[in-house]
Amino acid sequence: MGHAGSALYPIREVSRLTGVNAVTLRAWERRYSLIRPQRTPKGHRLYAREDIQRVERILHWLDRGVPVSQVRDLLDRPDKTEQIAIDEGDWVGQRQQWIAVVEALDVQGLEGLFNQALALYPAEVCLMEIWQPVVKQLEERWHDQLGAAVQRQLLESFLRTRVGTRLYHANQYVHGPLLLLSRLSDEADRLGVLLLALAASAAGYRIQLFDTPAPLGEWTLVMERLGAAALLLTSDRAEGNELMRRHLPRLAGQLKAPLCLAGPVTHIRATELETSVIQPLGDMPVAAIERLRNILD
Incomplete structure (x- = not known):
């Protein structure tokens, strides 16, 4: 929360200043209590300068490979950050989910995981921690796996559509x-x-x-x-x-x-x-x- 009398920013301005989209800012607040903006009488979020600085610290830890579920501990215990071991388990679990839905040919599952990843993380973090490792693991499995051609085609088709849409809008x-x-x-x-x-x-x-x-x-x-x-x-x-x-x-x-x-x-x-x-x-x-x-x- 900001101090009384300090400048307050609406969510669209915070998104512009930090590069974090509004969907992600809301997800960090609702699911992980990482930020706690003030509210107008009508319920619109207002962020203080301290909140923006906190968003920048969140991005710092995400860029270092920390899963979003562990970031709050690091923010709340700055004196112990070097002692906290990053638990790769969260990333491993997310990658396993992706591999499972591809092998099950589950397009709806892919859609859910894709949207969830981009709601929680910047695209660069998704690429480094989820998508690139998933593709690498799948490529290794596809060498000797029955149904590999169909799995590859499904993932290619899905990503071509989603990436094409993102590129068009961007x-x-x-x-x-x-x-x-x-x-x-x-x-x-x-x-x-x-x-x-x-x-x-x-x-x-x-x-x-x-x-x-x-x-x-x-x-x-x-x-x-x-x-x-x-x-x-x-x-x-x-x-x-x-x-x-x-x-x-x-x-x-x-x-x-x-x-x-x-x-x-x-x-x-x-x-x-x-x-x-x-x-x-x-x-x-x-x-x-x-x-x-x-x-x-």
Whole structure:
């Protein structure tokens, strides 16, 4: 609660100042009592400067991988924060729920978990602690699991729809540089490019996501027409030698903006990329976009 006479802010202004959406602010209050705003006679929330500072401290702990259920203890016991061990059990439990609904082909369950995650956490935290680890675990299971193709197709379809909707709405109010994202080849992983698009959008970039890879020779024209700041291509495989050693470097030399690679291909082809004009971003979406920011700055 704020002190009497201090400035008070409505929820939309707190959301603007902190980057935390109103749905999440309300969830932190109702479910975890993390913040306790004042109320107007009509019941509208009003936040003091101290509440905004508390929201920033909540974000600090979430960014360090602390589940929201444990944040209150850390806020209320600042003198003991270094002694409190982060319990990974909460994250493990959430990941297991995701894997269970995918294996059960439960679209309604996926919808519930997706909405719940985004109501409690910033998208970057969802990516680092839930979605990226879930996809990695599923990929390992899918190597020798009956029904893997259907599970993959279900998750791809679900994420393509949800990510597409988020990108559409985010592009309306985000004014950052435009990025073009695509898979490097038709065979490349569809899940990786969707997670990368989410990370880039959450970081404030406008995103044009291509569902089907364009012929390499057309990217130069597309980039110029759209005025894009960078081209990001992803893959989870080695790709062909001709593509990696000749065609991609040639394209990178023709573009007026950076050509970046993301996904496991950056590790598989690390030796070639060390001396290439192509910018490797790694295979962790949030970290990849952070590296991109350093390139574009």
